[in-house]
Amino acid sequence: MNSMVAEPAQRQVVSGAEAAAWAERLRVANINPRTGLATDYLNHFNEAVMLLEMVPDMPECAEDFLTWSPLSYAEHFTASNFKARDLAIEAYEKAEPTVRAQFDHITDTMTSILTAVGSAMREVEKDQTRVRLAEQATLWVKPLIATCGGIINGGTEADIDNIMAN
Incomplete structure (x- = not known):
C-alpha cells in the first residue's frame, strides 16, 4: 500500500564536531539547539x-481577527x-520526537481554540458576544x-507543569 504520510526523520549518528557545528548553526539562526525549535513560530x-x-x-477589530x-510550523516559516x-x-523535522509531539499538541490546541473562536465570531452579531469570545480565547x-x-x-x-498550573 502506498502511503502519502511522510516517514519521521531518521536520527543519524554524527561525530562530536558535526553535532557542535549543527548546534552552532542553529544558535546563530535563533533556533534552540537543544530542541530544534524556534520561538519565531509563536x-x-x-x-x-x-x-x-x-x-x-474596538469591537470592529474582530473583523481583523477573522x-x-x-x-503549521513549516507553513509559517515557508511564508516568513x-x-x-x-x-x-x-x-x-529532526527534533526529538517527544519534544516535537508535546509542542505539536499544544500548537494544535491553540489552533483549535482560535479556529473555533473565529467560527463562533462569524455566527454572532452582537459586539458584546464577540468581546466575551475574544476575552475567553485570550485567557x-x-x-x-x-x-x-x-x-x-x-x-x-x-517547568511546563508550573506554567500550566498558573
Whole structure:
C-alpha cells in the first residue's frame, strides 16, 4: 500500500564536531539547539492574541481577527522572512520526537481554540458576544503560548507543569 504520510526523520549518528557545528548553526539562526525549535513560530499565535485583545476596546477589530488563518510550523516559516527558514524547518523535522509531539499538541490546541473562536465570531452579531469570545480565547491561549515557549527553550516537564498550573 502506498502511503502519502511522510516517514519521521531518521536520527543519524554524527561525530562530536558535526553535532557542535549543527548546534552552532542553529544558535546563530535563533533556533534552540537543544530542541530544534524556534520561538519565531509563536509570533503566529501572538498576532492572533494581539488582535483578540483589541476587540474589547474596538469591537470592529474582530473583523481583523477573522482574517487570521492557522499555519503549521513549516507553513509559517515557508511564508516568513525568517532568514534561516529552511534551517528552521529542517531542525523541526529532526527534533526529538517527544519534544516535537508535546509542542505539536499544544500548537494544535491553540489552533483549535482560535479556529473555533473565529467560527463562533462569524455566527454572532452582537459586539458584546464577540468581546466575551475574544476575552475567553485570550485567557486560554496566552498560557499555552508561554508553555510552548518553555518547550522551545528546553524547559523541563516540571517547568511546563508550573506554567500550566498558573
